Amino acid sequence: MGFTHVSLTALRVFRAVAEQGTFTAAAASLGYTQSAVSRQIAAIERAAGAELLERRRDGVRLTPAGRIVMRRATVVLDEIDATARELSGLPTEAATVRLGWFPSAGAVLLPRALAALRRSDPDLHVVSREGGTPALVRALRAGSLDLALLASAPPFRPPDTESPPLVLRTLTERPLYLAVPATHPLARGDYVDVADLRGQRWIASISSGEDRLMGVWPGLDERPEIVHTARDWLAKLQLVAAGCGLTTVTGSLAPAVPPGVRVLPVRGGPQEQRRLLLARLPHPPSEAVTRVGAALRLAALDSYTPGATPAQE
Structure with missing residues (x-):
């Protein structure tokens, strides 16, 4: 055959x-x-x-x-x-871009980028889906995604070892923050000392394809007490607002925190950085893919400064 x-x-x-x-x-x-x-x-x-x-x-x-x-x-x-x-009489989709994104990107970054694209490029059609890093990378390799938003933590290894390497563009690199109930004693200051994280209760999840806990401050010198696990980041933040524990957040997610939550920096230890990456296969991108990438970059650069309880943006 x-x-x-x-x-x-x-x-x-x-x-x-x-x-x-x-x-x-x-x-x-x-x-x-x-x-x-x-x-x-x-x-x-x-x-x-x-x-x-x-x-x-x-x-x-x-x-x-x-x-x-x-x-x-x-x-x-x-x-x-x-x-x-x-x-079937349906319009063709000549300018369609298939975008994958990690879970917390859907709270703020993705909606902002898509809203900007509707204003600047109303004829451009974006089809998107959420996924963990391993699934998004496989979809890129399989050709069923054009772009993927990925989150990366130190030591910032490539998302896979296949050849040719994916083209990775760092959109932002920002510190990791702590989400604290507004009524919690740690919420009284403008930052949290890493030593005060001992004995705290955590709201966490397991990173897809890894054994790494997401939501617990990295490098704690004790076994963390996990009181709630949730895949959905907004569910975790609602649990924080209800006073059920602490969790970590990236700067890009901070504007989506609900009332009753303070987002604070952590001091006294190594600064925990997180990168937001845009990944694609190493061939020349189409004009539509380039425009979507530019919109995502602008949305990612929309800064947020943690401190007092975030205003409704």
Whole structure:
């Protein structure tokens, strides 16, 4: 069987596996059984005459041959989707940018950038989705995202080790802050001393694909007491407002804090920096992708100075 006989179904399954990182996750996203996904992948690898996916204990990743097939498959699938829209009488989406973003970016940064784009480029269509860093990087590699907003913590390693390296642009680098209930004793000053964080109760979550706690101040010399875990950053901030504990926030999220929360710097230890990155594949970006990147950069530079309880911005 030659590659020209590969079905569109097999191409869609292959893209889903590359993007999701495992056969199981791809099957769940498509509504297929895992055996059906395995059969489609076996068929496309037979047609290619090469292994397209490297099977590893932690999932799969594209081989060099797989990256070639994925790049071409994305073009084919996008053209098929555009043809279907045109035949059904729907407008084509020539200026569509597919954007991925880490969870807290949806609270302030993303809405501000999209609102600015609606004013400056009303014909530009942005389709976005939330995800953790591993999922967003896989989607970039699979060609199903054009851009991805990523959060990065020291030591600021690249988000993956595949070749070619992703193009990473640092939009901002700002300190990490502490969100404290307005009624908490720590909220009385203009900053929190790191020594006063001993014995505090924390609201946290597990970073996707990692064992790192998010929401707990890094480097504490004790096992933190986690009283609540939540994936949603706004849920964590509401729990802080209710007096349930402390959590960390980045400067970009600070304008979204609810009433009853103070956002304060922490002193007395190493300054904890966080970077906001814009990632893409290393090929020349389209004009539409460039415009979206510029809007995200301007939104990211919209500064916020922690101190008193934030005003409703």
